[in-house]
Amino acid sequence: MRNLITDVPGVLVGNAHDARAATGVTVALFDRSCVASVSRLGGAPGDRATALLEPEMTRGAIDAVVLSGGSLYGLDAAGGVSAVLCKQGRGALFGNIVLPAAVQAILFDLMNGGEKDWLRAPIEHRPPYWDLGRDAALAVAEDFALGTVGAGYGGTTANLKGGLGSASQRTAGGFIVGALAAVNAVGMATIGDSKYFWAAPYEQGCEFGGHGQPERVPPKALTLRFKGQPVQATATTIALVATDAVLTKAECKRLAIMANDGLARALRPVHAPNDGDTVFAVSTGRAGPGGEPPVLTELGAAAADCLARAVARGVYEAVALPYANALPDYGRRFGR
């Protein structure tokens, strides 16, 4: 086990970024079309091709999940991913026409210090996301980097640099569950300014430092701090959970809803008005059926745990952006 979402057989992940613009894209591709759904609990979502993920909609399977920076401008990324999938002949077939489904969510990293050239000349200089989506799709592999990479490249939290995180585990029932998160939270992943992560109870090994948690949380650490001053700023943590269990679309929706609880445990506050927090859930269907309520409960709990851990790892592995006012990274403050 790599402790990555790619431990779920059939899932590959690729990253691409634009260092000057301080933004990027992460793509998860599947070796065959997968059943999937979504849960959106943030108040400011930006999405592409996600309506088809609702259980009452016809399309039964998708080919890619795209996480990206750029806020609404970033929604071009799934176009580049779709081009790669089309070229590879992957997607639903209508006659001889290949129609891949690349679903996408975005995060807001437009004010992180990077040079967003397109904001000054958007027609002459297109936003870079179509290209970044293409490049991330071409880069997919079982191994991929965490921290200041891909969709997490430009991400931040209220007090520390954010980033891309991932984690996986095997359930008691023998299923594999994995999570992938691009952390750009409106709130904080740490308990106040301490080295302790909110996700500490779920940590496996020393995957994000192994510091455990404090015996008591001092009231000062509960003082609410979040992005939004001086300008109203959107944020957003976007994520994917995957399992090898066979699930229907409605069961994937349940998995996504339970996985969103992992965000609730790892970030405070979260699901806020200017967060676009969105969690996709995918079933690769390589193992046995996972839809019976006790089995799905175990899968959902594992997905929530994995997602909480992925969030902490995303912050733990991040490296600060090279700007004077950039938020510090966890490693420089507390060691890694």
Add this chain to the structure above:
Amino acid sequence: MRNLITDVPGVLVGNAHDARAATGVTVALFDRSCVASVSRLGGAPGDRATALLEPEMTRGAIDAVVLSGGSLYGLDAAGGVSAVLCKQGRGALFGNIVLPAAVQAILFDLMNGGEKDWLRAPIEHRPPYWDLGRDAALAVAEDFALGTVGAGYGGTTANLKGGLGSASQRTAGGFIVGALAAVNAVGMATIGDSKYFWAAPYEQGCEFGGHGQPERVPPKALTLRFKGQPVQATATTIALVATDAVLTKAECKRLAIMANDGLARALRPVHAPNDGDTVFAVSTGRAGPGGEPPVLTELGAAAADCLARAVARGVYEAVALPYANALPDYGRRFGR
């Protein structure tokens, strides 16, 4: 009154198409950000940035509605529209960053005979939709063409060429309501193969021929015919209704839901598993409040009537595509 959605003050519409590919894009822009929501009743929707339209989401207003061909490939179009809006400084402001919201729905016109070059070489030849979105946004005006134009360029129905339609009316309460539809229905807009439109009861003047309706509908005309043979083919009618009444987002959602009834009255079958039928509703807010239930009922009924009429006009005004196997157009069969 032009009998177009642009009769609603503050709404402009632009079209762009690619004749070789037999596809296109229609954009509605608003002179200031507008409250909006959406109702999706088709089983195969393709959408971009529509999650923010739900009443529980934060964003209060949008800047453009984009209707396009290309199925999921077409979802690049809102990127080109956003570039134009960004350049014009139109959208929500975060500090000095302009973030327009261009929401989009697509229809499936990939098998209509046009040369979709990108399907053969999707990385080298990007789909044309980003450019078409840009061009349509740059072309907006109060007057715009109907029929084989914009998002309706490549559209068809089960028996006749589809197209872009529009209609408007003033309610008894003095509000203006307009509709815009790109008709690519899985079903039929006419009663069997007759000259009569299902939307006939709502026709104003001779806007789609003035033929009225038959005294009796012969059983044969009810024989169900729809796209889907020999290959499973997706279809989709996508639409926008607009009013100058002041509405909240939840009230716009109600308006969109009632407007969808116009599709039910104008097309048979509709809202099918391979239809992605989606109706946006926008309030430009130039007139008085429209949210009280009796007022909103009148607006919703007018929106449904306008949308039914817009569908019939889209078919009535269409000109057949220049391919040997192309569906005939209404005008050539029944006169115009």
